[in-house]
Amino acid sequence: MKLIIPDKDLLKTTGDVDYYDWNYKFPIKYIQLYRFKRIVQLLGNEKYFSLLEAGTGSGIFLPELSKHCEHLYACDIHHDFDNIARLCETYKIQNYNLSSQSIDNTNFPGESFDAVVAVSVLEFVPDIQKAINEIKRILKKEGVFITICPMESNLLDFFLSLYTRKPPKEESGDSRQKVSKILEQNFTIIKKGYMIPLIGKLFPVYTHYKLKKS
DSSP states (O other): OOOOOOOGGGOOOOSTTOOGGGGGSTTHHHHHHHHHHHHHHHHTTOOEEEEEEESOTTOTTHHHHGGGEEEEEEEESOOOOHHHHHHHHHTTOOSEEEEEOOTTSOOOOTTOEEEEEEESOGGGOSOHHHHHHHHHHHEEEEEEEEEEEEOOOHHHHHHHHHHHSSOTHHHHTTHHHHHHHHHHHHEEEEEEEESSTTTTTTSOSEEEEEEEEO
16 A cells, blocks of 8 residues: 655644654654554545544645545644645645644534544543544544554553653553543444554554444
8 A cells, every 4th residue: 555655844843742753764654654554444445525634743644635535624733734734735635624723622513524533643632532522523423433542552662762752651641541442432333453463452552443423
């Protein structure tokens, strides 16, 4: 699978946990790219009418996501969207909307989106349940929520600590312990899987979901 990954010079850091440059560093770039590839696989061949990326960060995933929808939306808590707009224009993305807002409290009308995508986002949201409630509100009745989340893992923490120079719990607290449970309590699972399929259930690194409203 060939993904559109923008040239590094087109991107800009937008916050303390926006590690877009990891996508270009060996060997962690393979973990980063794995997440994007898994999301694309979960999106499938369908072209969605309206798709929201929650927590878009630098916008690195938007050129690829634009291939999978007619109308592309992106939101994040930062306010630095000028560079992302230039990125969208560089890739000739049409019908896009960028907004500064948190996924736990948006101004989108109810049942706005056919798909909501979140790549390693929920672990940084202070109140995961509040974010989930909002995602359910803005998803259409038959819409899908596609996400990939890091789990608490010694293997993953080793790699993350090498690059962040701090324990991952400083950034995400205990959210990685509870995110899967909250997701599964609030949605119906269409697909679920692990980064290391054979042992991922016992020793999870990343867990991915394609979900629909119960």
